[in-house]
Amino acid sequence: MLEQIDLSTVNWARAQFALTAMYHWIFVPLTLGLTFLCAFFETIYVKTGKEEWKQLTRFWMKLFGINFAIGVATGIILEFEFGTNWANYSWMVGDIFGAPLAIEGILAFFLEATFFAVMFFGWNRVSKGFHLFSTWMVAIGSNLSALWILVANGWMQFPTGMAFNPDTARFEMQNFFDVIFSPYAISKFTHATTSGFALSSFFIIAVSSYYLAKKRHVLMAKRSIAVAALFGLISSLLLAFTGDEAAFIDARHQPMKLAAMEGLWNGETRAPIVAFGLINGMKEPGDYNEPFVFAFKIPGLLSLLANRQADSFVPGINDLVFGNKEQGIVGAAEKIEKGRLAVKYLAEYKNAQKSGDLTGASTALSQFNKYRDYLGYGHLAQPKDAVPPVPLTFYSFHIMAAVGSAMILVFFLYLVFIARGTIEKNTWLYPVGIVFFILAFMAGEAGWVVAEVGRQPWAIQDLLPVTVARTDIPSSNVKLTFFMFLVTFTLLLVAEIRIMLKQIKIGPKEVN
Amino acid sequence: MFGNLPITTLQELWWILASVVGSLFLFLTFVQGGQTLLWQLGKNETEKSLIINSIGRKWELTFTTLVLFGGALFAAFPKFYATSFGGAYWVWIAILFTFVIQAVSFEYRKKPDNLFGSKVYEAFLFVNGAVGILLIGAAVGTFFTGANFILNEYNLVKWTTPLRGLEAAGNFFNLSLGLFLVFNSRVLGALYLLNNIDFAGMDDFKGRMRDAVLSNFLAALPFLLVVLVSLLTMKGLDVDPASGHVQMVSFKYLKNLVALPHVLAILLVGLGLVIYAVYSARFQENDRGIWPAGLGTVLVGLAVFFTAGFNHTPFYPSLADPQSSLTIYNASSSHYTLTAMTYVALLIPVVLAYIAYVWHQMDKKKLEASEVEGAEASESY
Known part of the structure; x- marks a missing residue:
């Protein structure tokens, strides 16, 4: 079937996919959670009619927009890398794997893309109610997008609802519902999205803690922390529960x-x-x-x-x-x-x-x-x-689990202090919140290392090793594009961080 | 319901659906056209901001349509996805790269501390609009001129040139199609901006916009003629439906248009609509030319895709081994997957309806200069 396996090509293709996925996962979890948090803030604004909640919403939306753009940029590469670097994979499992990606486009991407414009530029063009509806649509759209890509990823971990066809030399779908309702699909979706919610909550807590430390925008910061800490606490508890469920499923299938x-x-x-x-x-x-x-x-x-x-x-x-x-x-x-x-x-x-x-x-x-x-x-x-590589999988899992457990406590403390009105007295908590924002990033990345490195040597668990899934291409091409994307993504990340820090420094518009 | 349809019907239906998405993308390249017009038509910061903010509210729609086009091809024709993306590696990587730099440019261009400065982000937008669309045109051109691949008995692809797809940009037909799309996107871009911006007190700016519609159409014309004449005279591969054997025949695509008169009709109507839109925008002061031009572009796109894929024609001919050529029948997903996907596709009208509604809500009031400068401009692009 395969005359020569160029392991160099396989390894560079793996490195490139890992690079793209890890960069993508820097931005996506913030998108997943910040949309909901913006929707919460705007809902409070619409309910109370208070201008300061509107300015608070617009501020977090601005930061969301800066992050969203680069998430889109890294996302398009991921989708097409399946074709460019994993051509055999695309043929051998495209009959099953392609469908969730296309459905993601039809059902989720357009929801995001269409209502995104209203969310950012529609404040004076549509009614208050329609604007709020649009913000919720962006939140639902971005999380629906996560659902479909995680259905696809869940199928890579636990291939079900298909059979190999020797005539076409590929795997073909037999039951669509087995694919979308597989326990892995549900587990992946709930675990990945709740991790995004927790990370986004820490983002808001970290920025707000900075303002509290500087004694700027104090009311806005406290309000933001109240919503984010509650959302973060609920999300982190769900995260722990879904993590436990993921390990239980792994014991059965991986x-x-x-x-x-x-x-x-x-x-x-x-x-x-x-x-x-x-x-x-x-x-x-x-x-x-x-x-x-x-x-x-x-x-x-x-x-x-x-x-x-x-x-x-x-x-x-x-x-x-x-x-x-x-x-x-x-x-x-x-x-x-x-x-x-x-x-x-x-x-x-x-x-x-x-x-x-x-x-x-x-x-x-x-x-x-x-x-x-x-x-x-x-x-x-x-x-x-x-x-699979045991040390990398082991350490990644333990970093993820340790940070994931500790974040529950941090959210709880923020919530208690904000509820008691003592958050400004407990200044020691501010650096903890900021450090946990960075740790939550590390935990999220480590989680994906567990999921993907832990599945090696398989592209599709037990069915298709990465050595077969790759494109037949000299490794020099993949090596070159690896460095091309490494430089591009790194520069764009630096640009994003600089822009974000500047906007945080400028801060939200204060209402007199 | 759909499960009882023959697989050939589903394959044809999905070629039509993919063609519709691809053709809508061609219409939405008015965003890329606007990007390449930025330096030419925006003579001061306000004019540049108006252009950027007008098309910037639609860039995601164009981007998403391109992603869906790729996703639909992956789901419905995975052999094409595997063969073309894995084989013509560099042409796709180059296209993707231009879209990566586009995605951040609208948002980052005017933000303080953006690392590169606004000129670089404007250059990124130009590269996406010019090089990205040129290469997409060249890639679509290979639907007629062919590509250098061989498939083995396991349907795994081997590319036979070291340029891995970039050779497509060296073919005169492909290059002409690419350049036609670049100039057509600029026609569409100028027409869209004419309709979307409030030019009150900016007659000179509006006049430049109208001139751009005509000048870019005239620039597109020779490339369009090369494409049309080549298409009508070129040889092409034909599949014997009984044996599946592929052979080269003369005037293949002319024969396709004769055999498919409705495709010829939509091609002619499409071209007529674009010409009418250009004429009315330039000489009749019509600001709404984007709609006939957009519809015309969609119709021309459909005609191109239908000519490439129907009437026993391999839509991805192999130059290295004609028998490896891809048709909509041998490159598709299974009957089951196409059926499942067809049920999902029933939601497409809902998606189109809410896009149209939101588009109308956002654009019923034209974009004013006050929205992109002064106090209100802090969240604009």
């Missing part, structure tokens, strides 16, 4: 990712959570090296999170690579053997078809059907290739 997240090499009952630890980066599947230099573990907690039973068995990386008969686990080694047979019989089927040998084609097809479930594994060179 056990290798879960094992890497916890650095669990040998499966065990009463499997522990590692509260913190230092990974031994030299450890390989099947060797006897210690997995950690040191680790503080909480026994039974991983089993509880993964299976809702503290004494249940959680498979480790070695079980998933070499198999575990006692637990009924088929390892990657055995799957690769079967997968190679699937690849062989598919080639025989294609050759027989080409030469008009109908009997040969029929025989090859029936053989292929015996092993078709393992087709993806047939492209892995060795069993250990089924293991």
